[in-house]
Amino acid sequence: MDATDATPAPDWSIQDVARFAGTTSRTLRHYDEIGLLKPSRVGSNGYRYYDGATLLQLQRILLLRELGLGLPAIAGVFRQQTDPVTALARHLEWLTQEQERLTRQMASVRQTIETVKGGGDMVAEKMFDGFDHTQYKDEVEGRWGKDAYAKSDAWWRGMGTAGQQEWKSHAAKLGSDWIAAAASGVSPVSPDAQDLARRHVEWLESIPGTPAAEDGGDIKGYVVGLAEMYVADARFAANYGGEQGAGFVRDALLAFAEKHF
Numbered sequence: 001m002d003a004t005d006a007t008p009a010p011d012w013s014i015q016d017v018a019r020f021a022g023t024t025s026r027t028l029r030h031y032d033e034i035g036l037l038k039p040s041r042v043g044s045n046g047y048r049y050y051d052g053a054t055l056l057q058l059q060r061i062l063l064l065r066e067l068g069l070g071l072p073a074i075a076g077v078f079r080q081q082t083d084p085v086t087a088l089a090r091h092l093e094w095l096t097q098e099q100e101r102l103t104r105q106m107a108s109v110r111q112t113i114e115t116v117k118g119g120g121d122m123v124a125e126k127m128f129d130g131f132d133h134t135q136y137k138d139e140v141e142g143r144w145g146k147d148a149y150a151k152s153d154a155w156w157r158g159m160g161t162a163g164q165q166e167w168k169s170h171a172a173k174l175g176s177d178w179i180a181a182a183a184s185g186v187s188p189v190s191p192d193a194q195d196l197a198r199r200h201v202e203w204l205e206s207i208p209g210t211p212a213a214e215d216g217g218d219i220k221g222y223v224v225g226l227a228e229m230y231v232a233d234a235r236f237a238a239n240y241g242g243e244q245g246a247g248f249v250r251d252a253l254l255a256f257a258e259k260h261f
Contacts, residue, residue, distance in 0.1 A: 011040055011051040021058060028058075036075055037061060056084055063088075064234075070243040073231060174203060178249050179241040188251035197256035200249075220261035227253040 018025045031037035032048065037057055039048035050058070057078075064074045077087075177196055186192050201223060204212040211217035227250040230236045237246035 182248035193252040
C-alpha cells in the first residue's frame with residue numbers, strides 16, 4: 001500500500017480534550033503558550049488538535065499537578081525524564097504504594113471508630129497500621145544504603161513514643177518557620193533565612209545514618225541533594241507550603257552549603 005493511502009493517526013479538538021481530561025480549553029492554550037504542551041497540529045481555522053503523543057504528555061502534566069508541582073517544576077521534570085514510559089512507570093509505582101498505604105489507614109480508622117462505638121479496648125498495633133515510617137525504607141536504602149536506614153530506624157524506635165512526638169514537633173516547628181520566612185518576602189540569603197538553614201542542617205546532623213551525621217560524610221552533597229529533592233518531590237515540598245516554599249528552602253540551603261562546606 002502506498003504511504004499516501006495510510007490512515008492518518010486520530011486526533012482530537014481542544015474542546016474534546018478539555019472535556020475528557022477534566023480541564024479547560026483556556027488551560028490547554030496556556031500550556032501551549034508556555035511551551036509545556038504543544039498541539040500536534042493547528043487547523044487552517046486556527047483550532048488546536050491533539051494526537052496520542054500529546055495526550056500522553058497531558059496525562060503526565062495532570063499527574064504531576066496532582067502531586068502539587070507547579071508548571072516550571074513540571075517543565076524541569078520533562079527535561080530530565082525524556083522517556084515517558086519510564087517516567088509513568090515510576091509514577092505508577094508511587095501511586096500504588098500510596099494506594100496501599102491509604103487503604104491500610106482507612107481500615108485502621110474504621111476499626112478505631114467501631115471500637116470506640118462499641119466501647120471496646122484499643123489495639124495499638126491496629127490503630128497505627130499504615131502510619132509506619134518504614135514506608136520509605138526502600139527509598140532510603142536506594143539513596144543512601146542499607147546501613148543508613150538501619151541506623152536511623154534503630155534510632156527512631158529507640159526514642160520511644162514521647163521522644164518521637166517531641167522530634168515530630170521540632171520538625172513541624174522548623175517547617176512552619178520556613179513557610180513563614182518564605183511568605184515574609186525575605187531573601188534566601190538574608191540573615192533570617194540563613195539562620196533557618198543553619199537550624200535545618202543541625203537537624204539533619206541529629207539523624208544517625210545520614211551523611212550529615214557521619215564523620216567524613218559528604219554533608220555538602222547530602223544537603224544539596226535534599227534541597228533539590230524538596231522541590232522535585234511533592235511529598236517533601238508539601239512540608240514547606242508547596243513548590244514555591246520548597247524553592248525558598250532550597251535556595252537558602254544551597255547558599256548556606258556553598259558558604260560553609
